Amino acid sequence: MGQEVGQEKVSAIMPKRAKELSALTVARLKNEGRHAVGGVPGLHLRIAGDSRAWILRIKIGARRRDIGLGPYPEVSLAEAREDARVHRKKVRDGKDPLDEKRQIRASLREERARAITFKECAKAYIEAHKAGWRNEKHVKQWGASLETYAYPKIGALPVGAIDTGSVLDVLRPIWAHKTETASRLRGRVENILDWAKVSGYRDGENPARWRGHLDKLLPARSKVQKVEHHAALPYAEIGHFMAELRDREGTSARALEFAILTAARSSEVRGATWAEIDLVNRIWIIPADRMKAGKEHRVPLSPAAVALLKAASRIEGVDYVFPAARGGMLSDMALTSVLKRMGRAGLTQHGFRSTFRDWAGETTAYPREVIEHALAHQLKDKAEAAYQRGDLLAKRSRLMTDWARFCTIVQNASSNVVAIKRKRGGNLAST
Structure with missing residues (x-):
C-alpha cells in the first residue's frame, strides 16, 4: 500500500504481520539471521555470531532500505519498537531517515573538527x-x-x-x-x-x-628591521690574521682555518666527515642534507687546505674531520671561542665569508657567478640560474687556490707584502 507525498510517492513495506515477541523470547533467540519481533512492521533482530542489532526494513520511494536502530541489548525491545514507529512516521511524511542520520553524523564530525586547536x-x-x-x-x-x-x-x-x-x-x-x-x-x-x-x-x-x-x-x-651584517675582517688583514691563527693549537683553530680557506659555513665545517673528503682529487663533497640550500655542494680544496687535512690527526672510530674532545661534533660556539681567545671577539666566523667575497669581487677578475658558487649561494636571477646548470668546479678550483695564496700574504703598515710559508706540521711562519 503506497501513499503520495508531494511529487514523490513514499510507501512503507507492509509485510506480513509478525507475531509480537516478548522481551524474554527475544533474549532467548540464538540462531543467526534475521528474526522478526513484531509490534512494528519490518522490525528485526539480526544475529551474526556474538553481534545482535536492531534493523528496520522499510521501503522509501522505490528503494528498500535497512535502517540500523542500535545494538541489542543496549537498545531494549521497547526502545527499538518506539524508534521504528518514529522512522515509519517520517517515511509517511515524505522524509528519509537515513539522510537525516547522515546529516547528523556530518554535523557531529564538523563540530569535532571545529573544536581542534x-x-x-x-x-x-x-x-x-x-x-x-x-x-x-x-x-x-x-x-x-x-x-x-x-x-x-x-x-x-x-x-x-x-x-x-x-x-x-x-x-x-x-x-x-x-x-x-x-x-x-x-x-x-x-x-x-x-x-x-x-x-x-x-x-x-x-x-x-x-x-x-x-x-x-x-x-x-x-x-x-635593522640589517645586522656579520662582523668581517678587511681582506687586507687576512694574511696577518691567518699567520696568528696558524700559531694556535687545537682542533677548533684548525676548523676555523679550514673554514676560511674553503669559505664554508661553520655548520658545514664542524659536520665535515672523512667520508666526504677526497684528498686524491682534492675535493670535499658536502651532501644535500647538510647544506642550507638543500643541494649537494662540491668544494675544491686548495693545496693549503689539503695540507691542513693531511696534517690533521685522525681518531679511530670517529669520522668527524674536526671532532670535539669526546669524539662528537664541535659545538656551534667552538670557532667563536677561538676568535675570543685571539682577542677578536668583534669578529664572527661567518664574517670571513664576507672577507672572501670582498676580496674576490674587488681584487680579482673572476665572474660573479663563480664567486657565488664558491659561497654556495643560490643565484637570485632565476633566468641566470636556469642557464647556469654546472657548478663551475674548474674555475672555482683556481679561485680557491688564489684565495689560499692570498691568505699567506702579510701586509705591513707601509703596504709592503711579505709571503709566509708553511712550517713542518702544518703551521705557517713569516720569512
Whole structure:
C-alpha cells in the first residue's frame, strides 16, 4: 500500500504481520539471521555470531532500505519498537531517515573538527612535513618559535576561530624588535592555517597571509628591521690574521682555518666527515642534507687546505674531520671561542665569508657567478640560474687556490707584502 507525498510517492513495506515477541523470547533467540519481533512492521533482530542489532526494513520511494536502530541489548525491545514507529512516521511524511542520520553524523564530525586547536594542528603539520625538511634543527626551530610566541596566545583556540586579531596578538609584540623571527613565525602560522583549511578544520581566507592583508596592518620588514651584517675582517688583514691563527693549537683553530680557506659555513665545517673528503682529487663533497640550500655542494680544496687535512690527526672510530674532545661534533660556539681567545671577539666566523667575497669581487677578475658558487649561494636571477646548470668546479678550483695564496700574504703598515710559508706540521711562519 503506497501513499503520495508531494511529487514523490513514499510507501512503507507492509509485510506480513509478525507475531509480537516478548522481551524474554527475544533474549532467548540464538540462531543467526534475521528474526522478526513484531509490534512494528519490518522490525528485526539480526544475529551474526556474538553481534545482535536492531534493523528496520522499510521501503522509501522505490528503494528498500535497512535502517540500523542500535545494538541489542543496549537498545531494549521497547526502545527499538518506539524508534521504528518514529522512522515509519517520517517515511509517511515524505522524509528519509537515513539522510537525516547522515546529516547528523556530518554535523557531529564538523563540530569535532571545529573544536581542534591551533596547537594540535601545528603538531600535525610538523609531523606531516618534517621528513621533507633539511634537518632536525629545522624541526626544532619550528617547534621552538611556536612554543615561545604562538601557543601562549592562540595554541588553545579552536583553529577555526583564529582570525586576524588573533594573528596580530602573536606578531605585534615582536614585529618591531624581532622582525626576522616574527616574519618567519607569520609564515609558519600561515602554513598551519592553510593545512587546517585543506584538512576541513576551518573555512575562509587565511588571516596570516601577508600580501593584501597583513601588509596593510604591519609595517614592512625593511622599514623596521635593522640589517645586522656579520662582523668581517678587511681582506687586507687576512694574511696577518691567518699567520696568528696558524700559531694556535687545537682542533677548533684548525676548523676555523679550514673554514676560511674553503669559505664554508661553520655548520658545514664542524659536520665535515672523512667520508666526504677526497684528498686524491682534492675535493670535499658536502651532501644535500647538510647544506642550507638543500643541494649537494662540491668544494675544491686548495693545496693549503689539503695540507691542513693531511696534517690533521685522525681518531679511530670517529669520522668527524674536526671532532670535539669526546669524539662528537664541535659545538656551534667552538670557532667563536677561538676568535675570543685571539682577542677578536668583534669578529664572527661567518664574517670571513664576507672577507672572501670582498676580496674576490674587488681584487680579482673572476665572474660573479663563480664567486657565488664558491659561497654556495643560490643565484637570485632565476633566468641566470636556469642557464647556469654546472657548478663551475674548474674555475672555482683556481679561485680557491688564489684565495689560499692570498691568505699567506702579510701586509705591513707601509703596504709592503711579505709571503709566509708553511712550517713542518702544518703551521705557517713569516720569512
